[in-house]
Amino acid sequence: MDNRDADVLIIGGGPTGLALATELTMRGKRVCVVERNERTGVQPRAKTTNVRTMAHMRRWGLVPEVRRRSPLPQGFPRRVLFQHTLFANPIVSFDDSFCASPQRRDEFPEHAEFIPQYVIEGILAEKVASEPLATVMFGWELVSFAEESEGVVARVRGRDGAERELRAPYIIGADGGRSSVRRLLGIEMRGKSNLTTFATLILRIPGLIERNGLPRGLFHFIVRPDAASIIGPLDQGDVWYFSRVAQAEVPTEDILNVARRAIGCEVEIEVLARDNWVVHSLLADGYRKGRAFLAGDACHLHSPFGGHGMNLGIGDAVDLAWKLAAALGGWAGEGLLDSYAVERAQVHKAVIDSATRNVGALSENFADPILGETGPEADAARTAAAAEIRKLKTPEFHSLGLVLGYRYTNSPAIAPPDREGPPLEVSRYVPDATPGHLAPHFWIDETISIYDLFGIGFTLIVGEGQRDVSALVEDVEATGIPLKVLRLDEALIDRHFEAPLVLVRPDQHVAWRGNAIPESRRLIEIMRGERRSQSEPGKSE
Ligand SMILES: Cc1cc2nc3c(=O)[nH]c(=O)nc-3n(C[C@H](O)[C@H](O)[C@H](O)COP(=O)(O)OP(=O)(O)OC[C@H]3O[C@@H](n4cnc5c(N)ncnc54)[C@H](O)[C@@H]3O)c2cc1C
Incomplete structure (x- = not known):
């Protein structure tokens, strides 16, 4: 196939697609990334870049940039707090959540980082853009593709309606939960869909992070019954996120009122954006057909509680890329490409199980008015709630066994x-x-x-x-x-x-x-x- 546009066509320029491009170009392969949007990083979504992804960032030479662009200062406590309202004394604190505290540990070379997904995507996109072996086509979407004897031919369409064909030996659908590649391959997702619907508001709250009396943390699970939610700092410039169970039809103003109750004191709030998202628990029936592969959210969807989705997609990219490079380099046996699904499905299943359990215990489950009261009875209620929260939520914030202990059998x-x-x-x-x-x-x-x-x-x-x-x-x-x-x-x-x-x-x-x-x-x-x-x-x- 000498009229190829790339060695690998990557559909989707989210974290999975960009990680694939990074890993493949590092191995001397030419990639073409086709991304529907005009730029990367539209939604905030992931905030936890875990220790496994950070080890890959170290291989890619990107750790200094990730650290530099994290919104959190050095001394900021990397903990998750459960509180009645934002300024109340914590009922429980999960210290060193996600192993994100800046300290050297023996088990991994890099601590996790708390950083918005759009920043991670930006860092990866800059890296890919600097690669002579990579072409990134922003504003183009996949329309269809077909397999030929020595590769695939894909039809892509630009914003102006212009269409063109791209040829490559392999194509990867890193095109997210509504994957076109998956649909075109006729691969089904199995499991449970529409488990819970959430709304996230992105808010600018000037000065809140510096307010006296604020117990600082990455995530604040608010357990006040009329304000059950999660709130936390998101980015520089006083940007916060506020998430709660809410259907898409719930007016933003109503959610904002809940946010005010959760914060519990007078603050100036500007709504910057709203992101509605639905929790599923789904795994694709297969990850490969011939020369086409699925990676990232295109083949697994689960609750974000535990912070695994993006990290899992980046893990898929790492597993698949060296195997594709081997196939392109002529030294892979046919079993090597099939081993991608064998290996990654094991991790996906373990993560889906854990993430589904995590979403089963939300702020609402622990909410009780007595937790905001004073006196011995309230103290006893908080002690009991703390024990229950620790029992149910420890795997969500302390999950090193899942993040590093997964194995391929x-x-x-x-x-x-x-x-x-x-x-x-x-x-x-x-x-x-x-x-x-x-x-x-x-x-x-x-x-x-x-x-x-x-x-x-x-x-x-x-x-x-x-x-x-x-x-x-x-x-x-x-x-x-x-x-x-x-x-x-x-x-x-x-x-x-x-x-x-x-x-x-x-x-x-x-x-x-x-x-x-x-x-x-x-x-x-x-x-x-x-x-x-x-x-x-x-x-x-
Ligand atoms: C509220 C929330 C919080 C989260 N928190 C975390 C967290 O802390 N840690 C974590 O690891 N994960 C987290 N996640 C999950 C994470 O956001 C996803 O797992 C991640 O975005 C998946 O990356 P991806 O590249 O596979 O897919 P996507 O991010 O969905 O990227 C797919 C890309 O493909 C493009 N595309 C789609 N169709 C086409 C087409 N036909 N042609 C061209 N381009 C196309 C899209 O425009 C998109 O840019 C969270 C998710 C949510 C909703």
């Missing part, structure tokens, strides 16, 4: 697990190097993370001066698979990976580990996504 691009890993628990992360898990993170020194030492392709971690891996490296190189050999102190490798030899994939997941250099053929099969036998945990191949 039964994938043709991962060796069979050599033992059963720790159970997946939403709030508890136990680093583990069983194949399929994320490579355990550790610091090499004050500033260098083990992840910084991984190559852009596969990384074979070997003890310093211990083993001769030259024959294996030669065999791998002959296939065109990018491989870096990383020599580290053997005791260090053993401590973190519980084996002296480890193969890490381009997405930082452990592909294989062992005590002896295996036959080259075995490792190459895994790298190409062609491992056929599906052994049980504990049994070696």
Whole structure:
């Protein structure tokens, strides 16, 4: 296909599409992003960029920009508060919510960031725009596409009605919940739709953040019965968001009155925008047909409580991009592209379960007038409410187990697990190097993370001066698979990976580990996504 416009057509320039473009261009592939809107970032939506996405931002060299553009100053407490009204003493405080406190931790290289989605999209869009291998077509939408023998041909339409054709070996629908690519592929979403309807008001409230007596936090869950809601700072320039359960027909003025009750004191408020959104719990029937793939909200939709959707889409992009780069580079087995759905669906299901549980316990569920009163009875009610809130809401704000503890099983691009890993628990992360898990993170020194030492392709971690891996490296190189050999102190490798030899994939997941250099053929099969036998945990191949 020499008349191609790109190696990969990406439909949708939201966080998933832009992450795909970033990851693919980094791997030397040409992309064309087709985005219906004239610019990125129209709605505020995501505020939590989690620690997994921040590790990708570190690989992409974008962390300084993300930190610089976060609206929160250094000392701002990264906590979620439950209160009767905005200025009331917190009933419960979830400190270090989402691991967003600016501190160094062993489990990950970058703390999470609180930053509006449109800012993240802007940062990614600038990165993509600076890439000579990327073309971004703002103001163009996908109309249709068809598969040809060596690729796809897509028809796109501009704002002025002009149409043109684009050709590429692959197309990805990163075009959100109402995905045209999904519709054109005839793939259904399964699950529950229209669970709850919310309205978010974007407000300018001058001076509120500096008011004396305001207990500061990322999210304030207000549990006053006539003002049950969530409010919090959104951006620089006194911009706040206010969300509550409300049908689209509820007048903005009515919602604004509730916001005033939730704030509980006189403030000047300007409504900047309104965003109505509906919670679903849906997963696509499939993520691939031939040369077309789905990623991000196009294949999974769930409640935003827990802050996972955008992060999950970025995770999809990372998993899919290196596999497409492998296919384009001629070294992927057919199983590698199929492993995308096998692997990501496992994470999607776990996140959908958790996010659906989170939306089952809203401010309304805890609201009680006594929580705003004084006296021993009210104190006892607050203590009881605090216990209940902690029980139900901890997985929403402390979810490191889900964010880093997810693992890929039964994938043709991962060796069979050599033992059963720790159970997946939403709030508890136990680093583990069983194949399929994320490579355990550790610091090499004050500033260098083990992840910084991984190559852009596969990384074979070997003890310093211990083993001769030259024959294996030669065999791998002959296939065109990018491989870096990383020599580290053997005791260090053993401590973190519980084996002296480890193969890490381009997405930082452990592909294989062992005590002896295996036959080259075995490792190459895994790298190409062609491992056929599906052994049980504990049994070696
Ligand atoms: C209130 C709220 C709060 C949230 N908070 C969080 C959070 O804290 N953390 C988190 O991780 N997630 C959060 N989310 C979820 C997050 O917003 C989504 O998961 C994320 O936007 C999905 O990104 P995407 O790129 O897959 O899809 P989208 O953001 O929907 O982007 C799809 C893009 O495709 C374009 N498009 C659609 N059709 C076409 C077409 N035919 N041709 C060309 N372009 C097309 C659209 O214009 C759009 O720009 C929240 C969501 C809501 C509603």
